[in-house]
Amino acid sequence: MDSTGGKTVEHDVTMRGRKVIEITGVKQVESFDSEEFLLETVMGFLSIRGQNLQMKNLDVDKGVVSIKGKVYDLVYVDEHGGDKAKGLFSKLFK
Amino acid sequence: MDSTGGKTVEHDVTMRGRKVIEITGVKQVESFDSEEFLLETVMGFLSIRGQNLQMKNLDVDKGVVSIKGKVYDLVYVDEHGGDKAKGLFSKLFK
Numbered sequence A, B: 001m002d003s004t005g006g007k008t009v010e011h012d013v014t015m016r017g018r019k020v021i022e023i024t025g026v027k028q029v030e031s032f033d034s035e036e037f038l039l040e041t042v043m044g045f046l047s048i049r050g051q052n053l054q055m056k057n058l059d060v061d062k063g064v065v066s067i068k069g070k071v072y073d074l075v076y077v078d079e080h081g082g083d084k085a086k087g088l089f090s091k092l093f094k
Helices: A082-093 B082-093
Strands: A012-016 A020-023 A026-032 A036-041 A044-059 A064-077 B012-016 B020-023 B026-032 B036-041 B044-059 B064-077
Touching: A020 A044, A026 A044, A026 A064, A036 A064, B012 B064, B020 B044, B026 B044, B026 B064, B036 B064
Parallel strands: none
Antiparallel strands: A012 A020, A012 B012, A020 A064, A026 A036, A036 A044, A044 A064, A064 B064, B012 B020, B020 B064, B026 B036, B036 B044, B044 B064
């Protein structure tokens, strides 16, 4: 995550017109397919679900991922986020 | 972006550090409390859930809403989005 030499990497999400998402502060792409991306960011795991999702750009050194497609939801999956996030996660993926 | 002259309003979402969200293309704030905002945007209803959410700025003329707080998830709730979005919605709020 420390790709710039000691500075904390910021985690920003920019979505334009619900069809292009750019995410910074990405540590790793855990998995992806046309319906779901699972990213490890500096602020927790982030699941992005949608339709016809495509990886547009990936630069792990910079921690930047760009995704194209119709977005349904973005969900943070916190291990330390308490029961609420866990409950939501289990509801979404059961 | 041009909310005054008949052009299509753009809908962008910008989240910084998972604690500030700015949304454009907002037609209406349906409801909000510290755990959930429900917004009507030009691209569908958008539910934002989190912790300690606060309305930072609201400008209905410009269609801009800023929200502060720890974000758990952003979910589009489409009426025309097909079964998938509806299924997700019913799962989330049952």
